Amino acid sequence: QVQLVESGGRLVQTGESLRLSCTYSGTFAADRTMGWYRQAPGKQRELVATLSSSATTNYADSVKGRFTISRDNAKNTIDLQMNRLKPEDTAVYYCNVNQWGVSFWGQGTQVTVSS
16 A cells, blocks of 8 residues: 655745655555656646656656755655746646556645746
8 A cells, every 4th residue: 555645735936946745655666666747737647757766867858957856765755846936837746656567646736836
């Protein structure tokens, strides 16, 4: 059983920073990828950033240089530091774990960036 709980989403203004956190619990494979996805109204869910068990990171082009994904093993969290936010970053952000060929998702946290 895997549980993912996101937190940190809120309304911010253009240019501000925000840090999302995903607390995870359950049984995890040694070989897994954890990450963040987002879904804006009327659009498909898209990858934001991922972090593999070997510490390889992958970012969407739209967030490179602005967002940073990290893991805190002591706190069991996957964090997403988002800087220089733009209105187009507005979306529901979802935490994800992919392991054993299965994807697990959190409930999401809303991020709204006002112009």
